[in-house]
Amino acid sequence: MKRLDQFAEIAFREHPGNKDELRDIPPITYEKKYFASSTDKAKHVDELTFEEQMVRFHEELELEREKYRPYMRNLVPAPSMTRDRQVCSHFQFRYQTPTDVSFTRVLDGAGDWEAVTIPDFRGPSGEDGKWTGFYRSEFAYPGIPDGKRVYLVFKGVDYKTTVYLNHKCIGSHEGFFAPFEFDVTDFLQENNTLVVEVQTDIPMMGVGGTKLDGDKIYAATGPGWDDPYNGWSHCPPGAGIYNKVFLEQRSELFIQDVFVRPDIDSGSVEVWIDAVNTTTRVMENFELELEIMPQNFEGEGIEPISFTVAYAGPGINYFRYKIEFPTYHMWEPESPFLYAVRIEVKNDSHCVDSRDRTFGMRKFHMDEQQVPKGTLYLNNHPIILRGANEMGHLQQCVMNNDFEQLIDDILIAKIANLNFYRITQRPVQEEIYDYFDMLGMMHQCDLPTFGFIRRNQFVEGVKQAAEMERLIRSHPSSIMVSLINEPSRTEKRRKGHRYLHRNELEAFFVASRQAIFVENPDRVVKNVEGDYNPPTREGLPDFHCYNLWYTNNVIPVGKMYKGFLPTIREGWKAGCGEYGTEGLDHAELMLSRYPQEWLPASEQDRWLPNDIHGAQTYNLHGDWYAEQTSMQGWIQASQKHQSLATKLMTDAWRRRADLVVSTAIHLLIDAWPAGWMKALVGVDRKPKPAYFTYQASLEPVRVNLRSDRWKVYERESLEIEAWLLNDTAKEYGKCRIVATLRDDSRDYAHYEIAGQLPIASSMYAGSIRFSVPSVQDRQKLYVDAELIDEGGRILNAERFAFEAFARARIQKPQKVAYLDAASELLGSLLDVAGERYSDEAQEDCTLVVSSPEAFNNERTAILSKVRNGATAVCILKHSDNGIWELEDTQIQTVKLREVYTLSMQDESLTMTGIKPDDYAYFYNLTTDRLDGMTNSHLLGEGIEPIVFAYQAHSETPGKRKLPVVGLKRVGKGLMFFICLPLAGRVGFNPTLDRLLVTLMSEKGVSPECCTPLLAAVRSDELR
Incomplete structure (x- = not known):
């Protein structure tokens, strides 16, 4: 049965159009200026191999470990008193059975139980994910000292919890992330039985492929569990006691929580103290003593200050004190200095309870006054958040007690130039936040809805x-x-x-x-x-964009690359909280961790990635790259597209730093094999190539080159925009961009322009305009650019690669007859001479026709000439809605999603000089940007696909090819049907022009002596 991809369905569904409070965001307007000729030249921008990048990755990771090791120290002296704690880690578990209607069976331990160790997290026991289970533990507890209370503490249980101690229900809690606790002093015995009933419901977002939805407040992120079918993929909803459980002795008056509100503007802190009086009487005239100490560095703090408290009533009491703190070290991502505040409860100068809380002196706020609203500030300096989503890998580190890996995972983000993690769709264990504090990694926390x-x-x-x-x-x-x-x-x-x-x-x-x-x-x-249903009434708007995976999701690719943004609320900036594409895991990870049934018998065997449970690659690749045959081919093609998409999207958002103040790729590190393969780093912590692309795109100070034309003709005038990108709070008042036009063996010209980089900004610096050098056939050319500060230091370098084509390389047809004005115009754009069609047209000529009316008017004569060996090239437009009548079938166009890439028969690529990416990202002169290749495909009996899109089908392995350029054999001749939109594209896309001229030059021949193009099509047909 075909699985419903719940996340693809969300992305592809119809999104609302503009509303009154939303606005279209056009590209930044600027006055065009041009680079001047220069005697200085840019150095070659070396492209490291993947192996070289991996060596550098490990070197950088080791440097980061050393850099941040001092910030993980704890220099705070031990408190004068601590709380006795008894950890509860060994339980038995079983699922509820019908016989448990007599609940004493559970309390007494009847039934078949399995031994488990906390943390324990597990998947659903049924199709809907709804189940009830029981954790049971027997433990001894010594006598309780006078004046002490004992609390049973749960740091996190998913989802609904009811707790029984010695056959007594002592409390319940709903929710999976919040710690909760119960005073069990009056229920403890020398020997005890603890039963924890855990219930999990269907999540509110529902179960994919069904109409089932429930009351569980859970989104789409959990720690997962080690089950390749149910536990790895997309963090499905599980349940269990996934965090610590312990018994803790406390005083009758104890500190439950401490919160420090730093105020860097006034040089002070406000300390909130939550104190619990466990008795039924009022406690009077005790002291709260407060001391602030540096935690991870040597320095000054605040000496102990005592506050006399008049009284604390039964239950919780809230106390707040403002303390002057004029001299402090600021918490910054590069220097995360931490303090600890210690609160002691004293009665007659005797300490009865003590509680420490770590904090940092920092301020984060958002401007909601100046329009556009939404500028973010860290410590009163503008900041742009650059980050990634996290979906389980950090949680797994804590659950596995692997804190060295937790440290590395945060540092892997930092060396990729990330400054924040979006902890996606759930709060997590507090240890993760502790390490974020020590390592200077900001984070966003999401309510799990x-x-x-x-x-x-x-x-x-x-x-x-x-x-x-x-x-x-x-x-x-x-x-x-x-x-x-x-x-x-x-x-x-x-x-x-x-x-x-x-x-x-x-x-x-x-x-x-x-x-x-x-x-x-x-x-x-x-x-x-x-x-997906904007706008919201308060706060920073946010959009998610997967337009290079879920095709044109939110905004068309060409518009995004040009500088447009999705609609956002009038008067506001915005964030982009998710974007990305899937890239398959490395082969080593697949072979070592995947179930055998997901893998080919050998790496050379034909294989499709739909064998991987939950993978989207097979269903969605067809809009971006050709179907592959081997596992290694799929890995390389998917990772190549992931790298390209990562660069296009990240650079596009960075160029709009005027409005986009926060971006996060989805996602950085996978928690499981084949978990979320949009991750840039596998569960083995081996980066995919897109990780290094992301790292380069997020260099805080950059030069960025952009052009809508990636394939051009020799001697054309080409312009490449240069942008200056600055994510830092440092202004670069004077700088230069030096650029060189070159190929692999020589330099052609050098250019330069002066510029400046305001803080936290992006700006157009100028355009590099040049005449494209002459080439023999087709050749890669480069513009290398360096950003140089006023001291002559190279801050950043970037290469823009494009391809130049000779104009008169392919043999053009000698005899062409055009049936209508539109086809004549096509011929002139292609520089293919011909005459208007007449009945005297020779049998071996090429007939070109651009409308069904013109074709149908001459149908009998055209088909007769084709049967006798002529070639007909028919240009179909989806907007015509016309039927092309042949003797044995009708040819027409059928609506197709707009795609940016098309594929071609593999066997013909080398023979005709065509490359796999030749039919991708065409330029449209009419819109002056990259545009969709087509929005239709051909339908008719006997059409053999030459250039095509894909459609999945279940009858046979592989995908159905939807011809966009197709061949039909009629007698001795050939009929080519083309439903590519040509207006604004012919004459400006060399590979398109070459394809059209090649088709017009083909002649009908017998199979044994056919041309390479026809041989390739026929060989595919015979296969």
């Missing part, structure tokens, strides 16, 4: 928003939260009877923002990640 929110879960969602904030608020690395991922329209999805409509969802945002404000007034809140 996706698409829709159940109306009956409104209040629970608000509660969990507050729990999320309490979990992360003390961490200086925590800069922003979001409230839902990719909300969609209930009206379109017929979900209104189940979910909040958009106006109600806006009410949820308001309520959640207020709940977060109560916990932390300084939090920057982004209502929506990837808004």
